[in-house]
Structures are given as C-alpha cells and as structure tokens.
Amino acid sequence: MYNWDFLPVLSESGLLLAGFRNTLILTATALTGGLAVGLLLALARLSHRRLLSLPAGIVIEVFRTTPPLVQLFWFYFGLPIILSVEMTPFLAAALTFTIQSGAFFAEIFRAGIVSIEKGQWEAARVIGMTHSQLMRRIILPQAVKRMFPSMMERSIELMKTTTLVATVSYADLLYEANELAQKTFRPLEVYTVVALIYFISITFISFLAARLEGRFARSGEMTR
Template identity: 70%
Template sequence: MAYQWDFSPVLANAPLLAQGLANTLKVTGTALVCGVALGLVLALLRLSPRRFLSWPAGFVIEVFRTTPPLVQLFWFFFALPILVGIEMTPFVAGAVTFSIQSASFFAEVFRAGIQSIERGQWDGARAIGMRHDQALRRIILPQAVKRMIPAFMERAIELMKTTTLIATISYADLLFAANEVSQKTFRPLETYTVVALIYFVVIFLASQVARLVELRLARSGESTVH
C-alpha cells in the first residue's frame, strides 16, 4: 500500500517550528558574534612572539578544532557544572560551546588573513610613526577582514548546521521542535521533510549571499582567505 502523505498536521504546528527556527538563529547568532570576537583575540595571541601567550592560544585552538562538537557540548553541559558548581541552561552551554569552537576556526582565518598582508604595509606604517597596535588596527585588519569575509560567511553556514546538536541537551531549537511535532502528529516523514526544506532554504540563501560577496570581492581585485 502506497504511503499517504499528509502535511496538514505538520502545518498546524507551524508556530512551534517557527519558534524552533528562531531559537536556532538565536544560538547561531550568539555563537557567531562571540566566536568572531574571541577568534580575533586567539589569533593575536597565537601570532605573539611571546611563547607564554602563543602556546596556550594554540592549545585552545587545536583542542576545539580536533575534538567532536558533541563531546564539547556534553562536557560544558554535564561536566563543567560539576567542576564550578553552577548549573548551565541548554542555551548557555550551547552558546559557550559553539562560540569557543567557532573561535578556534575564526582564529585561523584571522591569522591567515593578517599574514596575507604584504610586509611593506607594516614597514610603511612604521615609517610614518605608527605603533604596532595602531598599524594593526588602522591598516592591517581593515584589509585582512575584507579578504576574510567569504571564509567567515562559510563558517557561519557550517555553524548553523552544527547547532542542530544542541537538541541533544533539550534546547528548543528547530530539530527539537521537529521531534515534538513528530511525536504529537505521528507524521515523522512529513515533519522531517518540512524541517529539511526549512534548513535548505535558510542555508541556501546564506550560501548565495556568500557567493555574491566572494564574486564582488574577486571583481574588485581582492584575494580571499580560506
């Protein structure tokens, strides 16, 4: 007997899925903003000639780049509260996990971007009397960030995919909402089909924006960092 598709029970729960999508974007946005800021700090520390700064930064970057995100999430949600004696909500645990994990990737993008700037830019800044931090802030970073935009956008897309793991600690994201709708309606096929389409639309649109930005930078003569 052929399966009878029926999307009406799923569509009746559209507000629940919409709230789940909003929560997904919330944790993704939080992790993205915090990850970029922390990533810049880690990159500058790793580029420092002082080993007591560069080595710890490098250690953090490598740990969070090489360990599974799900293990990191469980550690922050289940293990860290035992050490510090403070309970973490699913949102906080997810935001902290994905912020640090994203920062480890953004740090390498920042580092590559900064190192891609020609040495003459540093020499020119020094010749007009700029300190190292002034040259970095006024000359190097503006050029480097422009080259890094496509890589940042690609990482943001990957981050949104990774945040689906937060459903495992009962955060009400889109996947968690889908599980509830599926159990309520007994329509898992339709439910997860709709959720897959939602993710496809959101991520496809984001990827197209990233592609347009990269093409525009390419036409302007700016190389990009990946």
C-alpha cells in the first residue's frame, strides 16, 4: 500500500500559490479581451455589409473548429516568424485565448442579440434612435441578461483551457505542479492537490454563477 505524504507538497505551497496567481491573471486578461473581441465579432457578423460579416464569420469558425493547443503553438512558434517580434509565453497565451474565447463569446452574443423580439428593434427605430443607440440602450442590456448562463459556462471553460500554457512554459498552476512533481518525486500528491485546487475554485465560481442566475431569473428578465 502506498503511503501518502502531502508534507513535501505543502512545504512548497508558495510555488503552487504563485502558479495559481498566474492562472488567474491569464484568465482575467483573456476574459476581458475575449468579451471585447466577442462583442465586436458578433456585431460584425450581424452586419449587412459582407465586407464585415464574411471575415468575422471566418475568424469565428476557424477559432471554434481548430484545437486550442494548435492555436497556441501557432501563435507562440509561428507568429513571431511573420512579425519578427519576440514572443513571450504570456503574450502568446493571452493572444490565443483572447481570440479563441472571443470566437465562442461572439456566438453567444449573436444568439442573445437575435433573441430580442423584433418589436423592440422597431420601437427603438420609430423613436428615432440610431443603430448604435438602439444597440447600446435597448438591445444589449436585455441580451446580456439572457446570455449570462452561457457566458459563465464559457468563462469557466476558459479558465480550464489556460492549463495549456504549461506546454509553452508559462508559469501557471499546472506548470508549477510539473516542476514540483519533478523536484519532490511526489507526482501523486502534487497532481491530486492541483486537481483539488482547480475543482474547489471552479465549483465555487459555478456556485456564485448559479446564485446570480437565480436572481436574474426571479426578476423575470431571463429565459433559460
């Protein structure tokens, strides 16, 4: 029978904590960027001008149907060759996950915007609002509430996807775990602890999301 010994892991918990901090930083960066990119892509895709809707559609489909790890390698190893710039693991990861999650967010935004009843659009038009006014004042505020559950799901997916950066040596939680496992010769304890850290934090976020959804649902402004 194997003797579990968490002591070597716990005595190096500072390393894991630093890794977790980097995971959160990367997730927050990609989430902020991804939401902005997603909204722009969605608006472009819904545009009547083909010059806007076609490229947006292509970006969305390409980033949704190729594996994120291939994208990350492309941005980390490939892009610097075209642009002849130095690429850091963080920059490559932030760029990849911003665009990748942006493509998924775009589809959520689009579904939300399309779900708003025609009457809302017509009424806003009749009052004399411009397209950007009616989008900002009427459509988006309603759409965002409906999109909330899918948005939260996607954000959690994003946090889990950030583990891929360990493969290009960005010091996130999983990367530090790999280091620690080699250093302590305790892979079982290290990977179990890391899995638990992810499990607890993601379960906590899901719990918060569910409570917020409940509040939205009570105020009758969200359809599920």
